[in-house]
Amino acid sequence: MIHQYKMNGYNIVLDTYSGSVHVVDDLAYDAIALLDAGRSPEEAGEILRSGIAQKAASGHTEGLPKESDVDDVLSDIAELTAAGKLFSKDIFEPHAFDFKKRGTVVKALCLHVAHTCNLSCAYCFAAQGRFHGKAGLMSFETGKRALDFLVENSGTRHNLEVDFFGGEPLMNFGVCKELVTYARSIEKERNKNFRFTLTTNGIGITDEVIEWANRECYNVVLSLDGRQEVNDRFRKDIEGNGSYSRIVPNFQKFVRARGDRNYYIRGTFTHYNPDFTKDLFHMADDLGFTQLSMEPVVAKQGDPVALTPDDLKIVCEQYEILAKDMLRREKEGHPITFYHYMLDLTGGPCVYKRISGCGSGTEYMAVTPWGDLYPCHQFVGDEKYKLGDIWHGVTNTALRDEFKLCNVYARPDCADCWARLYCSGGCAANALHATGDIHGIYEAGCEVFRKRIECAVMMKAAEAEMAKHPEA
Amino acid sequence: MxxxxxxxxxxxxxxxxxxxxxxCQTSCQSACKTSCGIANQKCEKADKN
Known part of the structure; x- marks a missing residue:
């Protein structure tokens, strides 16, 4: 399977199963399209030569390839096809169904240390931190048992991830600190490396939090939606006051002290700001942040905040605007990063990662303040999806096995999608919310995802050109 | 070519x-928390091919 598209002056051909990326001229682009449509090389050659002759006869000779170029192009395509880099076949499907037989290790926990929040954001998928249930804080004993559960179930995996999440995790900062101290005390003897992340709304950031997080946390995710009027539309405190003026100085201080360690300023865009690049550029140009992430709101169709089909068109244009502007910034020597454009073509994921799905319910689980296990943070509060608890482990093994097989090959709608090895089948929670089935697909999310991959790959093509012609 | x-x-x-x-890192643990994408995850195998 291949995918062809044109963007920002580049003709790009992606080969799905080899992962190859080709930047081609117009003649090669048309030749590949003809072959993909089922034409033989001879037929394709004839059509291309005839097209060149017609254009030449009508006087359109500028930039016109020679008829002899057609043979060169077809020969290049044949060479790449023989090398398995074009029109490559799917050799991975049998491995996807072997997964059920594989043992399962847990390598990441989303630790819901606080099911309560000091903001009351109207669009919150976690229902203002309570996940449609009662409010509560995780005790140290429960958190400690969760870390032990992770170590006990992680097999030989060395790197273990723990995200302090909520609600607002800093409302239980004392327990976060105690848990890190405990984890550090056992990681050497258990041959583990804990990577902690903190996802915070910024209200509770103090000098002590900054010092602790910058010492202990591998990554921090700082929630800010962008422009003040955009942020304050939803990100309000309990009294209804916008949070922007309180959190922005906290985040700036936090990031300045963080040095070169990872962070994300992470926003959500909704129906009210599909022009979200304005928010990203505000974060970069007015506030000085350089590591950015921005996600579409998670909302049911019909909800006033949900993105409409008309919004999606704007959103896709925005991703392209962002990609081009990021290239400009790179050229000018002040780059920014955007989470979804951080493709690593040579050092990216192996095919096992690409076909096994996101890991929710198997490698990755969410833990409630009371120690219950769910496939991920987006399922918390839905009793049907309770996997077990940290004391007894996964007791709903049928549900775990369902998630184990919930990969790109288990979704019929993904069969013909060129992006299937970039997304691995998408988010199970989004699929459930959109279709009622974790094996479904959230089509609007897919459209956005494909656009992001097209933009990210275009940036790679542009960067390759910049590397070759730095003076241009 | x-x-x-x-x-x-x-x-x-x-x-x-x-x-x-x-x-490697778990897909959505690192930043987005609301959408799956594995393409931007780094491989952590020392001797990867």
Missing amino acids: KHIETLNTRDMAESLENGGCGE
Whole structure:
């Protein structure tokens, strides 16, 4: 399977199963399209030569390839096809169904240390931190048992991830600190490396939090939606006051002290700001942040905040605007990063990662303040999806096995999608919310995802050109 | 090749032989928390191919 598209002056051909990326001229682009449509090389050659002759006869000779170029192009395509880099076949499907037989290790926990929040954001998928249930804080004993559960179930995996999440995790900062101290005390003897992340709304950031997080946390995710009027539309405190003026100085201080360690300023865009690049550029140009992430709101169709089909068109244009502007910034020597454009073509994921799905319910689980296990943070509060608890482990093994097989090959709608090895089948929670089935697909999310991959790959093509012609 | 430039990418078929260590980051744990994408995850295998 291949995918062809044109963007920002580049003709790009992606080969799905080899992962190859080709930047081609117009003649090669048309030749590949003809072959993909089922034409033989001879037929394709004839059509291309005839097209060149017609254009030449009508006087359109500028930039016109020679008829002899057609043979060169077809020969290049044949060479790449023989090398398995074009029109490559799917050799991975049998491995996807072997997964059920594989043992399962847990390598990441989303630790819901606080099911309560000091903001009351109207669009919150976690229902203002309570996940449609009662409010509560995780005790140290429960958190400690969760870390032990992770170590006990992680097999030989060395790197273990723990995200302090909520609600607002800093409302239980004392327990976060105690848990890190405990984890550090056992990681050497258990041959583990804990990577902690903190996802915070910024209200509770103090000098002590900054010092602790910058010492202990591998990554921090700082929630800010962008422009003040955009942020304050939803990100309000309990009294209804916008949070922007309180959190922005906290985040700036936090990031300045963080040095070169990872962070994300992470926003959500909704129906009210599909022009979200304005928010990203505000974060970069007015506030000085350089590591950015921005996600579409998670909302049911019909909800006033949900993105409409008309919004999606704007959103896709925005991703392209962002990609081009990021290239400009790179050229000018002040780059920014955007989470979804951080493709690593040579050092990216192996095919096992690409076909096994996101890991929710198997490698990755969410833990409630009371120690219950769910496939991920987006399922918390839905009793049907309770996997077990940290004391007894996964007791709903049928549900775990369902998630184990919930990969790109288990979704019929993904069969013909060129992006299937970039997304691995998408988010199970989004699929459930959109279709009622974790094996479904959230089509609007897919459209956005494909656009992001097209933009990210275009940036790679542009960067390759910049590397070759730095003076241009 | 005059008409086609192929960017360097990881060989997927080869990674079938050499991948699967599982040390990489969990997909949405790192930042987004609301959408799955594995393409931007780094491989953490020291001797990857």
